[in-house]
Amino acid sequence: MSAQRRPDIVVGIDVGQTCSGVAYSIGPDWSEPRTLNRWPSNVGIEKADKVATRVGYTKDTNKQKNWGFESVFADEGVNVREQFKLTLDADYEDDRGFTCHDARQWYLDYLRCLHGEIEKFFDASIPRWRNMHVEYSFSTPTTWKNPAMIASIEELVKSAGFASTSQQSVRMALTEAEAAAIEASTTQYRTNEIFLICDAGGGTTDVNLLKVKSTSNKIELEPLDHVEGVPIGSTLIDFRMAEHIMKRLHLIQDHLDGDIYCLADEMLTGRFQIVKHSFPNPVVDQFWLDVKGLAGSHTFPEAGIKDSRISISRTTLTEIFDQQIGQIFSLIDERLLALQADSPAEQVSYIILSGGLGSSPYLYDQIKKRYQENVGFRSANTSQIQIMKVLEPQLAVVRGLVRERTQRLGTPVAAGPEVFETRRCRNSYGAIVRELYNDSKHRGLPIVQDMHDGRQWVDHVVDWFIKRGQVIKVSEGVRQPYGATISGDQVEQPRRAQIVMSSLPVERLPVLSTDSGCKHVVTVDYKLTNNDMKLKNRQMWRLKKKYWRAEFFFVTIIGPADFRFQIEGKNGVLSSSHESLKVEFVDSSDEPLSATVSPRAWSAQDPFNSPGQTNGRAVRYA
Ligand SMILES: Nc1ncnc2c1ncn2[C@@H]1O[C@H](COP(=O)(O)OP(=O)(O)OP(=O)(O)O)[C@@H](O)[C@H]1O
Ligand SMILES: [Mg+2]
Numbered sequence: 001m002s003a004q005r006r007p008d009i010v011v012g013i014d015v016g017q018t019c020s021g022v023a024y025s026i027g028p029d030w031s032e033p034r035t036l037n038r039w040p041s042n043v044g045i046e047k048a049d050k051v052a053t054r055v056g057y058t059k060d061t062n063k064q065k066n067w068g069f070e071s072v073f074a075d076e077g078v079n080v081r082e083q084f085k086l087t088l089d090a091d092y093e094d095d096r097g098f099t100c101h102d103a104r105q106w107y108l109d110y111l112r113c114l115h116g117e118i119e120k121f122f123d124a125s126i127p128r129w130r131n132m133h134v135e136y137s138f139s140t141p142t143t144w145k146n147p148a149m150i151a152s153i154e155e156l157v158k159s160a161g162f163a164s165t166s167q168q169s170v171r172m173a174l175t176e177a178e179a180a181a182i183e184a185s186t187t188q189y190r191t192n193e194i195f196l197i198c199d200a201g202g203g204t205t206d207v208n209l210l211k212v213k214s215t216s217n218k219i220e221l222e223p224l225d226h227v228e229g230v231p232i233g234s235t236l237i238d239f240r241m242a243e244h245i246m247k248r249l250h251l252i253q254d255h256l257d258g259d260i261y262c263l264a265d266e267m268l269t270g271r272f273q274i275v276k277h278s279f280p281n282p283v284v285d286q287f288w289l290d291v292k293g294l295a296g297s298h299t300f301p302e303a304g305i306k307d308s309r310i311s312i313s314r315t316t317l318t319e320i321f322d323q324q325i326g327q328i329f330s331l332i333d334e335r336l337l338a339l340q341a342d343s344p345a346e347q348v349s350y351i352i353l354s355g356g357l358g359s360s361p362y363l364y365d366q367i368k369k370r371y372q373e374n375v376g377f378r379s380a381n382t383s384q385i386q387i388m389k390v391l392e393p394q395l396a397v398v399r400g401l402v403r404e405r406t407q408r409l410g411t412p413v414a415a416g417p418e419v420f421e422t423r424r425c426r427n428s429y430g431a432i433v434r435e436l437y438n439d440s441k442h443r444g445l446p447i448v449q450d451m452h453d454g455r456q457w458v459d460h461v462v463d464w465f466i467k468r469g470q471v472i473k474v475s476e477g478v479r480q481p482y483g484a485t486i487s488g489d490q491v492e493q494p495r496r497a498q499i500v501m502s503s504l505p506v507e508r509l510p511v512l513s514t515d516s517g518c519k520h521v522v523t524v525d526y527k528l529t530n531n532d533m534k535l536k537n538r539q540m541w542r543l544k545k546k547y548w549r550a551e552f553f554f555v556t557i558i559g560p561a562d563f564r565f566q567i568e569g570k571n572g573v574l575s576s577s578h579e580s581l582k583v584e585f586v587d588s589s590d591e592p593l594s595a596t597v598s599p600r601a602w603s604a605q606d607p608f609n610s611p612g613q614t615n616g617r618a619v620r621y622a
Contacts, residue, residue, distance in 0.1 A: 002548040004026075005169075006133065007135035007169070008026070008133050009024055009126070009132055010024065010027070010131070010409070011024045011118065011134060011136045011137065012024070012137050012400075012401030012402040013136055013138050015107070015111075015138070016050065016203070016205065016330070017085045017086060017202040017235060018052070020050055020052075020113065020114065021036075021050040021394070021395055022035065022036040023398040023399050023402045024036075024321070025402050028412050030406035030407075030409065034400070035398065035399070037049050039051040039069050040069065040070055042069070042071035044151070051068040051069065051114070052068050052071070052082070053068075053083070053158045054067065054068060054080055054081065054110075055067045055071055055082075055109050056070065056071030056075065057078065058078060058079075059079055060077075066078070067109070067113035068114075068117075072409060073266060083202070083203060083235060084098065084103035084107060086141075086143065086204065087099070087102070088153060088255075089146075090587075091146070092231065107156060108160050111157060111160035111162070112160045114160075115160055116164055117420045127497070131167070133168075134169075134219055135169050135171060136171065137174075137402070137404075138154075138157060138170065138172050139173060139174060139175065139179050139397050140153075140174070140175050141175070141229065142177050142206035142227045142230045143204055143231055145426050145427055146427075146501065146519070146587070147521055147522070147561070147585065148521040149587045150562065151562070152587040153172070154562075157170050159170075170342045172559075172560070172562055173405065173561060174400070174401060174561070175206065176199050176206050176229075177199050177206035177207060178420065179208075179399075179400030181210050181221060181352075181400065182400035182401065182404050182419055184352045184354065184370045184388075185210075185221060187390075189350070192226065193349040194210065194212075194346055194348045194349055195334065195352050196335065196351045196352070197210065197352050198200075198331075198332060198351060198352070198353050199354045199355045199362075200232070200233060200353065200357035200358040201355035201358070202233045202234050202235045204230070204231055204235040207227070207331050207335050208223065209223070209335055210223055210224060211224055211346075214417075216409055220419060221419055221420055222420075222422055224343070225335055225469065226425060228335060230331055233356075234356050236324050237320055237321060238276075240320040241272065241312070241317070242261075242264040242265055244312075244316060245264040245267055245268075245310065246261060248310065249291070249303070251264060251303040252302075255294060256294055257295065258292065261290040263293045267289050267291070270578070274391060278360075278361065280362045281361065286311045287314075287317075288310065288311055288312075290309050291305055291309060293311050294308045295564075298310065303550070321363075324357075325362075325366050325367075327609070328363070332351070332367075336348065336371075339381050340379045343381075346381055348385050349386065350386050351385060352390060353393065354396040354397070355393055356393065358389065359393040363618045364387060364389065367387050368387045371385050374384055404419045423471075423472050423474055424468075425469070426468065427466075427468055427502060428502050428507075429499055429500070429501050429556070430462035430466075431462070431463050431497050432460055432463075432497075432498040432500060433462075434457050434461065435457065436455060436456070436462040437455075437456040437457060437458055441551045442458045442516045445511070445512065446458070460512045460513045460514055462500055462510060462512065462513050463480070464560075465478055467481050467509075471556050474557075478555070479555050480553065481552070481555040482550075482552060483550060483552075486528070487547050492527070492530070493530065494527055496524070496526075497523070497524040497565075498513070498579035499521055499523070500517050500520050500521060503516075506523065512620070521586055522563065523583070524583050525581065525582040525583070526581045526582075528552065528575070529570070529576065531573055532551065532552040532575050533548040533550045534548065534549050534569075535547075551570045551573075554567060563579040564577055566581070567581075590594075
């Protein structure tokens with residue numbers, strides 16, 4: 001959640017599947033974001049724009065030994081853990097068999113070291129920084145769709161030290177695609193131009209369609225679609241190549257010293273990375289990699305090995321690239337076709353590539369062929385499209401993170417504009433309510449006869465108050481009216497709203513919270529105030545009790561990666577702020593790690609009213 005105090009230093013942190021970037025800016029002038037580029041390594045200091053996302057644990061004791069560039073596979077006493085970002089999400093299936101719990105432990109240990117390194121850097125370069133308020137903005141991968149999961153990652157980040165003093169705070173900020181878009185828009189584009197940013201990194205590829213609202217000094221972007229991401233990236237190219245090499249090494253297994261999997265993995269560092277990064281150049285029929293674990297000079301024609309070097313044909317590498325690029329095409333096609341269906345008159349001026357894979361010359365050529373030269377794809381919105389690259393593609397996300405925050409912070413006397421005045425949610429969200437039976441909507445569902453009013457109700461109905469892709473004004477959020485009839489003895493009772501989410505297409509949203517495709521994500525406990533209720537003079541039905549009629553708005557404020565809730569009376573006056581509510585995110589993958597991360601409670605699904613209450617209906621107004 002955003003910090004209350006104005007930050008003096010904003011630090012952007014983008015933890016990637018392969019490497020992580022850190023950028024910062026110092027107020028009140030908010031200089032251009034600068035990046036940390038010196039990192040500890042086994043040879044002293046390594047100069048690099050990003051630090052490897054790796055942690056090493058001693059094999060015999062499983063104690064953390066090192067991190068970043070210090071963790072190397074050649075160190076036989078150490079288990080190196082890497083590429084765990086995607087595995088942090090319990091819904092992601094890790095082919096290697098690692099669990100989300102493993103990944104969270106590695107992430108925590110990695111972040112502790114990263115935090116220590118940032119502190120060291122500030123100690124050496126910014127006088128008195130420990131008296132300043134430092135705000136750490138973390139990018140969120142687009143593949144993390146569940147706000148409950150993001151909330152538990154936020155807890156993990158905090159326990160790694162990023163909120164260890166009152167001078168430090170953490171903010172789960174923009175998705176990687178949004179942050180990269182901000183950086184892209186600083187250089188090249190004009191007001192009203194539409195672009196599709198495609199951030200293709202080591203493990204994820206995200207796309208986002210945006211319209212430039214303003215570029216003069218301040219950046220304002222309007223999302224035309226929700227962001228979408230898939231687990232596709234440059235490390236998948238490595239993975240497929242490792243599979244290919246393993247198959248061939250298998251043929252000469254008896255001559256090799258070492259495990260085939262480890263040898264293949266080792267063969268992908270060094271020269272292969274150079275080949276991959278410059279592909280499709282130079283134009284050669286094959287390239288050669290040294291075979292690891294094969295001492296001396298040996299030739300095995302059956303495995304394509306000559307003088308202990310294995311040949312990889314251009315066709316093989318092309319096929320592997322094409323598999324990944326095919327999936328990136330699908331992602332882009334889908335967004336462009338959705339735009340065509342929604343707004344056929346809008347013209348997309350650019351596809352902008354960022355991220356490591358986004359800097360691949362082969363990806364650039366293929367994207368150009370498909371979308372600019374229309375080989376295999378055509379849409380009404382792309383007749384003038386051009387393909388561009390972000391400057392410094394691997395740093396776009398972390399720089400964009402810092403820019404977004406510092407622009408908004410503005411000067412001490414005047415806040416700056418939001419980059420995104422509107423947002424489009426990646427999921428649909430709803431509250432569980434009891435609804436009056438309506439034959440066209442509820443036919444076939446279980447009916448509850450109310451003992452007091454004799455009317456027929458349906459429980460566990462989801463009132464979808466945010467639909468995926470819907471435009472939401474950031475400053476206003478979503479205000480959904482609810483009502484309840486409350487007897488006198490229950491006026492003071494805490495009430496509970498259960499919020500569920502669904503990633504299904506809007507036309508297929510479930511009716512009941514118990515239907516598949518519906519996931520419980522947040523529980524909000526609140527009390528209604530005098531501002532929300534009116535005493536009714538009539539006596540309550542046959543019970544002859546006084547009763548109150550509550551009418552209020554349940555307000556959801558959409559942050560970059562978080563939600564805040566509040567209750568407003570019918571008169572629009574705030575009754576309960578977010579801080580006064582008890583908000584519990586429900587991440588089913590939460591398990592305690594060996595640190596101070598508290599598991600979140602799961603509670604049974606109750607309707608949108610007091611648990612166990614019979615006459616406190618929450619009714620959605622038509
Ligand atoms: N020219 C290139 N062609 C193909 N791959 C490249 C190129 N340059 C860098 N890469 C790859 O990009 C990856 C690093 O890119 P980046 O820093 O964007 O990834 P990341 O942030 O770690 O991943 P992600 O954002 O998916 O979590 C590495 O796998 C690297 O090999
Ligand atoms: Mg990245």
